[in-house]
Amino acid sequence: MIIDLPKTTSSDVGKRLIDLREKHGAVTLGRVLTLALITDEDNAESAIASANHASHEHPCRIIAVIKGTSRGSARLDAQIRVGGDAGASEVIVLRTFGPLTAHPVSVVVPLLLPDAPLVAWWPAEAPEVPAEDPVGALAQRRITDAAACKRPSAALTDRAHGYRPGDTDLAWTRLTLWRALLAAALDQPPHEDVTSVRVVGGSENPSADLLAGWLSMTLRCPVTRTKATGVDGMLSVRLDRPSGPIVIERPDEDVAVLSTPDRVDRKVALPRRSAGECLAEELRRLDPDEVYGDVLLHGLELQRETGKTTRTKVKAKR
Template structure:
């Protein structure tokens, strides 16, 4: 069910939520957190809502979407409430602000009256994010601040901002996309001959924050020299090669879907390693609301990585 509240305010939205609760049952019971989505009003809005709805099936929550509209319009707030089948396992409140209400500093004032009481808050910027999410008006309300450098207009600059301005509670979906890569690499080193890794090679697209992060992760966790090179493929992270005395452990994904794992003394294995959906990454990040120290170490480890210019064949 979708209820539109044009030219509204947060008080009217709260009243409508109470009416719906009295008429259809206490649908807010069991909500474990409030997820605030900050984006622009446009074609990507529904995709963001769909991703939040999918994640809410694992984490029932109240989803508040700040959809910033035209800045030059007259000040106005158009609200929309979605419940039932149109809201996954959550309740979705869409706030479209225009004019002064579309400004970045206006979002927190609209969100605060609608937060679930005594529940943690997570903020998600699907596209452009503030340079310092922890100092943003909405970011200060949240225990967990989720960004996505890959979706920014300039992914390289956005990633450098994440490195420079990291604060406990920050995370980025470029890191979450690496979970399966990290699991496969850790499992490959957890079998005989248990030899130390002497150095590593990581290859991927020239502009690939995830490739930078996996290189930083290896440098920080293994304390080895890591070289980051471009690859001949255009599928994000393409290759991780770990060198040991008995031979290389190599995880290569030339087509962006299926990876090839090669280990000394073992047959070659094919592994399904397609790029993860945003909804899966978002659901994973909502599983924990405490600081991610390993992500912080990976960001710091990027500065220890050396650069190669010759494209690597995968």
Template structure:
């Protein structure tokens, strides 16, 4: 059910919410938090609302959308209340602010906050440089941004690093959960050796690739290269160097990854790019500061950036073949194979052609054509003419 309240006030909106709750009964209760979405009024606003509705099925909440409209218009507040099937497991309040009210989102949100419930602020697109000092950010215990949707994702990530405050997080970081889990699990397999270096290859403007490199630098405390890929989207591959050989995790198609390491068969891993609703759902599971994300931001200053060469990206088929042969092909067996190939090559050479030093200067085919047998080379010089005539 959708209820439109044009040119209204927050007091009327709150009264209408109470009326809807009385009509709906207990189904409108049980909210665990208030999610405030701050964005500009436009088509993308509905994308953010849909993601919040999906996340509310795990975290029932009240969703307040602050959609900032044209600042040159007359000061006006148009509200919309969505409940039931149009709001997932939550109740959605959309506040469209125009004119002078466009910059007063926090004042319009305060009367609608759930009492004694935590507040989470989410900027699904462009976010302020200092979310913790934003008027809406001051009301929240957790502040969620998304560097990937910014006009300059890498620069936006640098701003997050500079102005980080406890409670900040970014969906570009949340998209790494599967990558981090696979890489951590691969180090639990033998041989248990120390990682001596790492390289992360990905799209040039992928903030998730930078964060993954920063996480490896902060966690493993080893040199990490951040390589800019010439093609592909998002994260392409990760290589962890060890004494016995590298661990390689590649995802060239953006859906399925391949994990290869010495002495183990190649493994296919589901690494499909995560949807916004899944990342938002994960972030709403915690309200305390993310210390690992903080350390990762610090690790961004330790990575070394370089451009990809022609051989930077590993071939998935080649790495899979090498990994499949590694458990069965020993060094001794490899030597035997090389020796056998060498022997076969020598035999083929002897059977196919006579060495040039022993070859007859005139081909046998020509000798037969003239009706003469091929002459053998004289080994001794005759001493007399009689001997020569005989």
């Protein structure tokens, strides 16, 4: 069910939610948190769809603040989505216009669930320092996505300069399966030191940069970050050891090939993760992601100091 409320106020939206709850039996107590996403019109529906996907694991109130034109007088158009149009959540879409576009916190605060955590998410461009943003300052967790920015590499640098505990980025979350597979591979004998690493990914892929930083910080060996043109995702990781290399290569979007010395190559599931899957993972924890913070603040710099960056052209297989 979708209810449109043009030229309204946050107070009127709150009253309408109470009225819907009384008539249809939806209870606020079933929501475990408030997810506030701030974006523009171009990214709005895909972000709301991702939030709905995550809400099946984490029932929440989704407040989507969509910034319209800053010209003209202040205006708020709202939309309430419940039932089948809102996943396992209730979605409040707030479109701001005029001077109101610069003050999203003023329309968010009246609609926050009482005594529930707040998570702020910027699906595309984000503030330079999310923790100093008025909405971000209220949130326990602040989620950004460097890969969705116009300049992903520059966005990752901004994340490092403006990092505060509680920040995270979906470019890091997309690496969970890669990190787990690499850790499992290194757990198998022979237990030798890794002498060098090569990470290959798209030239503007921040996940590959973060993975190179994590491996440099964890393994304390030179890590080469190879930037491949013609592709946009993670392609491969090679760990060199005295007995031979461990290689994980993903030739398509779903299956990777794991190669280890003296063993038959094995195919393993390594799908590219959607924004909804990554968002659901991030909502499982409200404490700071210390590993992400260490990689962002120290791992990236360590990789640049002890490793190197190269470029290559790869024929896209996707």
